[in-house]
Amino acid sequence: MVQRRKFIKALFALSALALVPIKAFAAMWNTLAFQATKLQEAMAALQISNVTLSNDIQVIAPDKAENGAVVQIEVTSRIPNTESIAIFVENNPTALIANFVFGEGADGFVVTRIKMAETSDVLAVIKSGNRYYSAKKRVEVLENGCG
Amino acid sequence: MAENMRMRAQLKGEVTEVKVLMTHPMETGRRKSDFGDFISANFIQLVSATIKGKQVLEAQWGTGISKNPYLTFHLRGAKVGDIVRVSWTDNQGKTGEGEVAVTLA
Numbered sequence: 079m080v081q082r083r084k085f086i087k088a089l090f091a092l093s094a095l096a097l098v099p100i101k102a103f104a105a106m107w108n109t110l111a112f113q114a115t116k117l118q119e120a121m122a123a124l125q126i127s128n129v130t131l132s133n134d135i136q137v138i139a140p141d142k143a144e145n146g147a148v149v150q151i152e153v154t155s156r157i158p159n160t161e162s163i164a165i166f167v168e169n170n171p172t173a174l175i176a177n178f179v180f181g182e183g184a185d186g187f188v189v190t191r192i193k194m195a196e197t198s199d200v201l202a203v204i205k206s207g208n209r210y211y212s213a214k215k216r217v218e219v220l221e222n223g224c225g
Numbered sequence: 226m227a228e229n230m231r232m233r234a235q236l237k238g239e240v241t242e243v244k245v246l247m248t249h250p251m252e253t254g255r256r257k258s259d260f261g262d263f264i265s266a267n268f269i270q271l272v273s274a275t276i277k278g279k280q281v282l283e284a285q286w287g288t289g290i291s292k293n294p295y296l297t298f299h300l301r302g303a304k305v306g307d308i309v310r311v312s313w314t315d316n317q318g319k320t321g322e323g324e325v326a327v328t329l330a
Contacts, residue, residue: 175289189297
């Protein structure tokens, strides 16, 4: 009897553990947006519309990338109440690279390294309230990094 | 835990700079092996960061993030000793996580 109780307890503990990583994320991965091959489709899948160009967004990336496999991108948004930063590469096989959503206590800022198949604009789209703002930077790619 | 993530969180004035380096192949599914068959897609899809248990960042990634992903983000209001925790889940259901205490730069 004690043995069985122990076993059941252990079973409950295990199933609780298995649930944790799933519960930690509010949103499900946006399959439609990430599988879109065209920039417009990817943006539509993220419900991005009426995008305004903004000088309050800075996209820092190299002018020329020797190797498209690793291109460092830095995005800084000075737009008040920046909720998220989405990064797109128009000429990649799939345009959407990543979408970063910030909680209270995090700045509208991100640095990451991305793959680029060929020369393209790197586009950052910022969400603030119901408005979308963007900035872009051209990166010349000398070697395909998507393999 | 330590094998798949390296982290640093440094307080610089008002901002805490968190740097994360994850170990992951980030296979797109479009790459071929030496034998000519496609290597199956294997990439991180979700990344979450918390400080003192409160969520501060949630990211969705596609196949366009480079192998062994690198990430920097900035937090405000953090104090030395606060624990920053980062976790990821990939498309095959594997997970990784790491944590680090905020230190003075």
